[in-house]
Amino acid sequence: MSTQTESKHESAGAAGGFEPKITAFVCNWCTYAGADLAGTSRLKYQSNVRVVKLPCTGRIDPHFIIKAFENGADGVLVSGCHPGDCHYTSGNYHARRRFTMFRAMMEFLGLDMDRLQFSWVSAAEGGKWTKVVDDVTNKVRNLGPNTKYRELCEND
Amino acid sequence: MTDNLRKLARELLESGKASVVIGYGDATLPGRTTPVFITSAAEADRLVWNEHCLNNLAVYLSSRKFKTDGKIAIVAKPCDLRAIINLVQENQVKREDVIIIGMVCSGMKDNDSGKPLEKCNACMEHVPKNCDEIIGDPASAPKPADPNAEFISLEKLEAMSPDERWAFWSKEFSKCIRCYACRQVCPMCYCTQCIAQKTQPQWIPSSQTPKGNFSFGMFRALHSAGRCVSCGECERVCPVGIPLNLLTAKMRKEIREKYGYEAGCDPDAPAPMCNFKPDDKEDFIR
Known part of the structure; x- marks a missing residue:
């Protein structure tokens, strides 16, 4: 993971405007393959997203998401197989409950909920992947830099 | 209630049904209590029950904190009792290894201000459930508060x-x-x-x-x-x-x-974060 200083440098963007940094945690079997399909189909989407591949959404601990925010992510996208399609049968069902609670906690603590997006993208949904990424990127760009977490991490 | 509690503790220890009774005793400061571990019938009179029995004694049941050969008898307010049931549910303690002495509780008071605790004002169960012995009169318990x-x-x-x-x-x-x-x-x-x-x-x-x-x-x-x-x-x-x-x-x-789940109420209920239903709500996921 890159450091905060780096992210500040990068967030300036080519035209001088703010370019958000999005971390995407995706599952190996569906969303990663979906993103791959988007690539091989030559579909265009915004390049702000950094993809981290994991075996399953069930492997994604809320700690990963917090670490991404702490290390300078302006938004986080979590994506995996549709319910019923999990390669490990039930990983995404468990993840769904975990994210429900995590999201409620983050909302209660005061994070802007547009910075945290969950989605199901299958291996056949290259088009959906591009839409989800564009949508999250636009939303976070409108919100601006994640100042709440930047301030929190300033003294470290 | 203190007398009944001491009597019960004495019986449990004398008969060998329990090797230790975890309960509340008088602390050094007047009006406060401290956890006590009673291992002989002669010591049973150290046990007290009043409006300042604040500690949740269930914390001593998890294995890393307490070990004994015989059964553990534990004094539990209805709220603490839910913690014990949850520990049983999570396989941290065997239900048959514990003798739960449930206390009918009409609420605890803050040590400093003397006012009823906030959690006691919102308490839904004053009468213990899932216990082995009950001390106190269930009819004397206050009415349960609104669930919300x-x-x-x-x-x-x-x-x-x-x-x-x-x-x-x-x-x-x-x-x-x-x-x-x-x-x-x-x-x-x-x-x-x-x-x-x-x-x-x-x-x-x-x-x-x-x-x-x-x-x-x-x-x-x-x-x-x-x-x-x-x-x-x-x-x-x-x-x-x-x-x-x-x-x-x-x-x-x-x-x-x-x-629709309440922790520590039903020892056989599936824990919500280790289980799922295919039709769980997911209105926030795209």
Whole structure:
């Protein structure tokens, strides 16, 4: 993971405007393959997203998401197989409950909920992947830099 | 009730049914109590029962904190009893190894102010369930409070804007001195190695920085989701007065609304965070 200083440098963007940094945690079997399909189909989407591949959404601990925010992510996208399609049968069902609670906690603590997006993208949904990424990127760009977490991490 | 309790403790120890009775005894300061471990019938008179029996004694049941050869008899308020049931559910203690002495409880009072505790005003069960012995008259117990009474304190925060909430929690967490009293006193926090002290990788910064404090506060409540029995000990022991119960109450509210579950009420119920239903709500997922 890159450091905060780096992210500040990068967030300036080519035209001088703010370019958000999005971390995407995706599952190996569906969303990663979906993103791959988007690539091989030559579909265009915004390049702000950094993809981290994991075996399953069930492997994604809320700690990963917090670490991404702490290390300078302006938004986080979590994506995996549709319910019923999990390669490990039930990983995404468990993840769904975990994210429900995590999201409620983050909302209660005061994070802007547009910075945290969950989605199901299958291996056949290259088009959906591009839409989800564009949508999250636009939303976070409108919100601006994640100042709440930047301030929190300033003294470290 | 104190007399009945002492009598029962004496019987249990004399007959060898229990090797220890965990209960409350008088503390050095008048009007306060402290946990006591009674191992002989002659000592049974040290046990007391009054409005200052605040500690949740279930914390001594998790294996890393207490070990004995015979059965453990434990004095439990109805709220503490839910913690014991939850420990049984999570295989931390065998139900048959514990003799639960349930106390009919009409509420505890704060040591300093003498006022009833907030959690006692919102208490739904004054009469213990799932116990082996009952001390006190169930008919004398106060009426249960409204089930949503414990969530009233959340309304003020929920009505705030995200920025206001963030400012509120930043200020509260900035007080944290990372003494981990909230963790040590929690009957559900029994991991032999806490993630807050892992260093490779270090998920939660261990020094008292805003980042580390925020992360610790958040994950403490998140790890107790679906397991917290609302005994309120974390907030009571916090030396700097962080309203920790707001976080755990939020998690309890979500668990109740989304999955219809109350921790520590039914030893056979499936734990909500280890189970799922294919049709669980997912209105936030695209």
